[in-house]
Amino acid sequence: MSNLAYDTDPTEAGGASAEDIARLNSLRxxxxxxxxxxxxxxxxxxxxxxxxxxxxxxxxxxxxxxxxxxxxxxxxxxxxxxxxxxxxxxxxxxxxxxxxxxxxxxxxxxxxxxxxxxxxxxxxxxxxxxxxxxxxxxxxxxxxxxxxxxxxxxVNPESEPLGKTIAFIGAKGGVGSSTIAHNVAWTMSTAFSTEVVVADLDLAFGTANMNFDQDPAQGIAEAVFAPERIDEVYLDRLLAQCAEHLSLLAAPSTLDRVYDFDTDAFAQIIDTAQRSAPLLVLDVPHVWTGWTRNTLVEADEIVITATPELANLRNTKNLVDTLRKLRPNDRPPHLIINQAGVPKRPEISPGDFTEPLGLTPLAIIPFEPQFFGNASNNGRMLAEMDAQHAIVKTISEIAHIVTGRSEIKTRAKPGLSGILDKLRSKKK
Missing domain, CATH: 3.40.50.2300 (Response regulator)
Incomplete structure (x- = not known):
């Protein structure tokens, strides 16, 4: 079960009209x-x-x-x-x-x-x-x-167009933001037959290498600690090929050093990666630092993943309000409600969760621990496990929306909370 919808009217974000936002999004x-x-x-x-x-x-x-x-x-x-x-x-x-x-x-x-x-x-x-x-x-x-x-x-009109950056961040740790980011990126590369680069920015605890079943000797750490070497050729050597059209800038996921970065530490890497591929997916860790804030501010699209409970609602509202101030002339972030319908867990209904945010969820993804767990443990994408699964179709629709290939305007159905109740009762 999933529910897909488009965000609120861009004019509600304040700062610019919908027409202006569309024009601005086409500018380098x-x-x-x-x-x-x-x-x-x-x-x-x-x-x-x-x-x-x-x-x-x-x-x-x-x-x-x-x-x-x-x-x-x-x-x-x-x-x-x-x-x-x-x-x-x-x-x-x-x-x-x-x-x-x-x-x-x-x-x-x-x-x-x-x-x-x-x-x-x-x-x-x-x-x-x-x-x-x-x-x-x-x-x-x-x-x-x-x-x-x-x-x-x-801006030189003859220059190669910059790739579109889509930043994924969780409202709280463990909400599944990285898993969704990786699956959306894989879907983009296969469904659109276009080059996609995934950059795992969680250098200490990133999971992209495991989710894509990769163990590259080099990755994003080599680039961020040697900014003077970054160009398209050097970056290409650091990319691990995950699929025909999908490459990964993997995090080392080790604790042999600390990862304290300047505000603009990732800016050059992102700029270079944008010139290398039409789509760049940024897996942003759940921390609030100068560089994470700058990364989100500069992204073309932002996707916040949250689970339907109080701390997530507070954190999501803080993120949405802050990003609206920092990005007054852009669309508000997309919202995905993940892990809905956990058995015996008290949850905030979708309507109550989204009402203070002024957003309609881009997707509501149900709690399916076996499906997600099997994919994760085998280093496979969800579509590789079951291409016909409803959640795989939801991921595909998310990929179409965040890349601007489609707009789904269906609003949340009034009976959605009742459907979730039935889902919970089945799992008891």
Missing amino acids: PIPRISIHAFCETESVARPIERAADDRRMSKAHLRVAMGGLEGALAHYATSPTPNLIILESRAEPKELLHSLERLAEVCDPSTKVVIIGHYNDVWLYRELLRFGISEYVVAPVSLADVIGNIAQIF
Whole structure:
């Protein structure tokens, strides 16, 4: 038994419209550049300020000031210009062109300039491009407009597309997040015939090597402790082949050293892995550190796995609330309720569990210890044990949703708790 549903409307996440979120998800991260914006109206300044907090802009340095073109002229009379200047101007077309001639006198030739104007004038647009302006945008602008125009200038469209990162984390230890992550990754690789890399980030206690029946001599530890060596060639040598289209960056799962990492310890590994495969599954351990927070913030999709009890509900709410603040322009995390219907265990009903979260569960997976245990003990995936099992079909649907290949909008059924009660009674 399983119940699948899509998350709440993205607009409920706050920060960006559903259309903006869709546009933002298609953009690659902005490189390490400096950006100054000089605005004349709050309606233009606000989306630019919000852009500074977007995860795609995490490497860029963006500063917003009021004053428009005159403010920029005064500032750059004594200061060097950045990589990009964004200027809002309400001036008429001819007056704007005259003012830009003054800006050219204090602007470095390598600096790009984007103008946000208030005149929808084809002649002005052509004159500005001829003048050397990188882009002219007519106000009002959205968050997606701001980041999209920056990406258009500084992200090479001919570069290889970055792989999509899907981070799995448990609301508590032992909820089955790693098992679900590994099975979803295996399903992606087989069902879509596309390259998938699984990165086990739990260096001390990771289980990916056992679940995939692998014992590689090297893995993710060699990369994280030698960041100066990381490139696509070196990373390829560290990958263990688990299936035709599935590779693993295995954790050493030993305690012969401590694993204390800097905040950006895994950033370069993830960036490199993204250039190596279309899909990157991150098995994130249940800890809260600088690097786990950064890893979740930078991921394209986040899946939280929880069991239906109080500590899981508290931890899930903390995660969801924190990630909504850290990722205001992204979808909220997906939620999977796992191990539902444990015999004689008091449980929180799906409705009571999800109501304070503002989410509908992506999947509700029943407690099937024999099925999961047999797969784990044999180093096999669930689909390899029984391809027709209902839980295997659920895993397949999860894989389709988190990769954007389908949207399941069926809401949780009112009688779901009754079905769970029947399931419990059968197991007594």
